[in-house]
Each structure stands twice: as C-alpha cells, then as structure tokens.
Amino acid sequence: MRIGHLTFSYQPITGGGDVYLQSLLGVLARAGHSQRVYQRASTAATEEIRPVPNPLGRFPAAFWTQALFLPTQRGELAKEDLLICHYPVYLLAAAMALPRGPRLLGLSHGVTWDDHPGLRSAVKRAVAARAFRRAHAFVANDTHFLREMGMAVWPRLNLFERLGDHAWFIPNCVDAAAFSRADPWPDLARLNPILVPRNLYFNRGIHLAIEAFATVARERSDTTLVIVGAESQPRYAKYCRQLVAEFALGERVRFWGPAPHDQMVHVYSSGRLTLIPSVCGEGTSLAALESMAAGTPVVSTNVAGLADLPTLHAAPQPAPFAAQILCGLEQRDELAAEQLRAVREVYSLANWESAWLAAVDDATRPA
Numbered sequence: 001m002r003i004g005h006l007t008f009s010y011q012p013i014t015g016g017g018d019v020y021l022q023s024l025l026g027v028l029a030r031a032g033h034s035q036r037v038y039q040r041a042s043t044a045a046t047e048e049i050r051p052v053p054n055p056l057g058r059f060p061a062a063f064w065t066q067a068l069f070l071p072t073q074r075g076e077l078a079k080e081d082l083l084i085c086h087y088p089v090y091l092l093a094a095a096m097a098l099p100r101g102p103r104l105l106g107l108s109h110g111v112t113w114d115d116h117p118g119l120r121s122a123v124k125r126a127v128a129a130r131a132f133r134r135a136h137a138f139v140a141n142d143t144h145f146l147r148e149m150g151m152a153v154w155p156r157l158n159l160f161e162r163l164g165d166h167a168w169f170i171p172n173c174v175d176a177a178a179f180s181r182a183d184p185w186p187d188l189a190r191l192n193p194i195l196v197p198r199n200l201y202f203n204r205g206i207h208l209a210i211e212a213f214a215t216v217a218r219e220r221s222d223t224t225l226v227i228v229g230a231e232s233q234p235r236y237a238k239y240c241r242q243l244v245a246e247f248a249l250g251e252r253v254r255f256w257g258p259a260p261h262d263q264m265v266h267v268y269s270s271g272r273l274t275l276i277p278s279v280c281g282e283g284t285s286l287a288a289l290e291s292m293a294a295g296t297p298v299v300s301t302n303v304a305g306l307a308d309l310p311t312l313h314a315a316p317q318p319a320p321f322a323a324q325i326l327c328g329l330e331q332r333d334e335l336a337a338e339q340l341r342a343v344r345e346v347y348s349l350a351n352w353e354s355a356w357l358a359a360v361d362d363a364t365r366p367a
Contacts, residue, residue, distance in 0.1 A: 001364070003028055004080035004102070005037045006070065006090040008063050011049055012042070013261055014230070015199060016286040017109050020172065021086065027353045028360070036080070038073055040066055050076060067093040074098065082364055088131030095134050105363040106135035108145045110283030111304050115203055132167075137363035139168045139356070141283045142305025155307040159346065160355035168359045171308055172284040173352035176344045179293035184270035191224040191254065194325065195271040195296070197264065197287045198278075199229040200237045205277035205301065207240055208316060212277070214247040215322035220329060224251075228267055230258040268294035273328050276300035279316045284308050284347075292343045297335040299328045310342040 010021050025035055025048075040062065041051045052073055056065040070077070070093040077083065077094065080102045085091035091106045113124035125148065132138050132149050140146045143153045146167060153163060162168050194213065198204040206227060213225040231237035237255075244253045259267050264287075268274065274291035276282075276298060283305035288298045292310070300311040301321065307313065312335060314324035328335055 001033055001081040002079060003033050003035045003360075004077060004083045005035065005086060006083055006094060007037065007039050007086040008066055008090075009042075010037045010039045011046075014258075016172075017086065019261060019286055020109070023349070023352075024084075024356065027356055031357055031360075036076075038070065038077070063087075064089060066090075070094060071097040077101065082360065084360075085131070085135075088128040091131040091135055092127060095131075103136045103363050104134065105360065106131050106138040108138075108140045108142075108283070110142060110281055111145050111148055112281050114280040114304065135166065135363075137166045137168065137359055139170050139359050141170060141172050142308050143169060144304040144307070145283075156310075159308075160351050162358070162362065166362070168355065168362070170352060170355045170359065171305075171347060172286050172289060173347045173349050174286065174289040174293050174343060175349050176293040176340075179265050179268070179290045181295045182265045182269045185266050188226065188256070188267065188270040191226060192222050193224050193226040193254075193271045194329075195267065195274045195291070196225065196227045196277065197229060197267065197274060197291070198227065198276070199232045199258070200227070200240060201232050202236050203279060203281040204229075205279040205316065206236075207243055208279060208301070208318065208321060209275050209277040210240060210243045210247065210249070210253060211318035212322035212325060213253065214249060215318065216325050216329075217249060217252050219326055223272065223329070225249075225253045226256050226271075227254070228256045228259055228264075231255075264290060265294055268296045271296045272332065273325065274298045275325065276306060276311065277316070277321065278303055278306060280304065282306055289343055289347055292336075292339040295336050295340055297328055297332055297339050299324045309347075310339050 010018050036050050038050045038052050054066050054069050067089045074097050078101050082103045083094050084105045086107050113121040143155050146153045158169050196209045268291045274296050276285050276288045291298050298311040300306045301316040302313040312324050312328050314321040
C-alpha cells in the first residue's frame with residue numbers, strides 16, 4: 001500500500017528521530033509498501049521526499065508552524081492509504097485537513113511537555129492526548145508517554161505489545177551487528193573519554209553531565225568528559241561552557257562537535273563510558289542503545305523513557321549522577337556485558353520490525 005510519513009525533518013539526517021525514520025522506511029519497504037516523506041524544505045528532495053513549504057520556517061517554533069502548511073499537500077496526502085504521523089501535532093493537522101482521508105497511525109518520540117509546568121506544557125499535553133484518541137493506532141516508544149495518556153503500564157514491561165484498544169509500546173531498537181565494537185579513533189581514545197553523545201539542547205542535560213563530572217574529575221584524574229554533538233541552542237551551549245569555567249575543569253571537558261552518524265560506532269568504541277543525562281523530553285534513547293551495542297556501558301538518568309532501558313540509572317541531580325558514573329567506571333566490564341546481552345536479546349531490530357508490521361496492520365484494519 002501507499003504510506004506517507006509526516007514529520008518535521010528526515011534528510012539530511014541530524015538526530016535520533018531522523019535515524020528512526022530511516023530504519024522504519026527500510027522495514028516497510030521490505031514489506032512491499034511504497035512510501036513518501038513529507039518534511040520541511042530540504043535540498044535532499046527526491047522521489048521519496050516531498051518538501052512541505054513553510055513560509056514561517058526561518059522563525060522560532062518552525063516545528064509547530066510546519067503543521068499549519070500540511071493542508072497545502074492535501075491532494076497528495078489523500079492518495080495515501082496510511083499516514084504515519086511522527087509527532088501528535090502532525091496527526092491532528094492531517095485529521096483536520098482530511099477528515100475522511102487515509103488511516104492515521106500516530107507515533108511519539110518521547111514526552112515533550114515535562115520540561116516545566118505552565119500553559120505551554122499544558123497545550124502540548126492536550127495536543128498529544130487529542131491525537132492519541134484520534135489515531136486509528138498509536139505507537140509509543142516509551143511507557144512514560146502511555147502513562148501520561150492515562151494507561152496503567154510500567155517501565156520495561158509489555159514490550160512490543162498492543163495495549164488497550166489501539167496503543168502499542170514499541171521501544172527503540174538497534175542493529176547490534178552494525179554497531180558492534182569497531183576501531184576507536186586514536187585522538188579520542190587517548191583522552192580516556194566519558195562520552196556525552198548529545199546535541200546541545202537544555203532537555204538533553206549537558207549541564208547535568210558537567211556538574212556531575214566536576215565530582216568525578218576529582219576521583220578519576222585519568223578521564224575526560226567529551227561532548228559529541230552540535231551546538232543546537234547557542235545560548236545553552238554558551239552556558240555549558242561557562243559551567244566548565246566555573247568548575248575550573250579546563251581541558252578536562254572537550255566540546256568535540258558533531259560526528260556523522262555512520263561514524264558514531266567508532267566514537268562509542270573510543271569511550272570508557274557513555275552518559276545520557278537527559279532532564280526531560282526523552283524517549284528510549286537511540287544513542288544509549290547504540291553505545292551499549294558497541295560494548296560501551298551507559299549511565300543515564302531515570303527520567304521519562306530512559307526508565308525503559310537497561311542502563312545504569314540515576315536521579316537527574318549532580319550528586320547521584322556522579323555516584324553512578326563512578327560506579328559505572330568501577331564495574332565497567334561487567335556492566336558492558338550485561339547491557340550488550342540485553343540489547344542483542346530484547347532491543348533488537350527483529351523484535352522492532354515484527355511489532356511495527358503488526359501495528360501497521362492494526363492501523364489499517366477496518367473498524
């Protein structure tokens with residue numbers, strides 16, 4: 001059948017959501033479906049990619065205003081049999097533009113309204129709840145989202161299962177073979193790095209990693225905190241650099257910059273430990289799974305979807321997070337083996353593919 005994907009970005013690939021879509025396109029192509037991606041304007045336009053012009057795209061909140069211009073593609077969208085809407089706001093836009101149109105399958109990439117209380121968060125949650133109810137099927141990649149939608153589900157249970165009348169819990173998964181240990185980068189490995197593979201957004205918690213590392217640095221003088229990611233929020237990146245100066249960490253913290261996704265296996269293989277210090281807005285982190293698949297153990301906070309992963313968890317505060325980093329370094333080999341086994345056995349692409357094909361079948365089944 002014809003499947004359209006509604007998203008903000010896909011090509012060029014710059015983040016975990018783009019990688020997710022790339023994997024999903026492969027799964028559905030192997031099942032024989034034809035697909036198109038409706039995304040923001042891109043120089044990567046192909047037969048597969050349908051850019052959606054957004055005159056407001058250069059201004060703040062482009063992610064949200066993109067939904068306003070999806071109706072301009074009404075003619076093309078009406079030809080699709082199924083629309084996979086990669087964020088709730090795009091599902092609502094499609095439902096309003098095509099009230100008798102294609103079937104709608106919603107997808108959450110984590111919870112986006114847990115950053116701070118207030119009107120903005122309340123609106124985001126209301127949008128998600130309405131989209132959740134409107135969808136013919138809805139895939140959540142973490143149980144936190146489903147609990148926010150009122151479902152009684154718990155972390156790391158009911159993986160790859162249909163829950164209720166139309167909800168699915170399908171955590172992120174990874175190709176363990178593609179991310180198996182590779183040659184390290186010598187310039188990176190010689191730093192004995194503790195990796196933070198995160199673009200610099202506040203919700204990704206780079207500041208928490210720096211604050212915790214200020215304690216770790218006193219105990220482990222042989223380590224360097226290396227942040228591998230783009231400075232996506234310049235003001236926040238400046239704040240993180242100020243933190244480094246305040247803690248007098250100097251060269252003990254390195255801002256490496258972004259690395260191409262196809263090179264990340266070498267980055268993970270260069271590290272002693274990987275940190276996922278998110279403070280909110282996180283699903284089942286692909287970076288965490290990729291690092292564990294490469295044999296580099298992961299310490300993460302216990303917020304949102306991270307509780308659904310087999311990482312070494314800590315509360316999102318500097319002291320407990322630092323304590324778990326030190327524990328991870330002490331038990332590195334044992335932890336690496338345990339996490340690698342979990343990724344291979346549970347968070348595998350085979351499980352993910354089977355569950356997604358079942359969810360697509362569910363979404364297209366007549367009411």
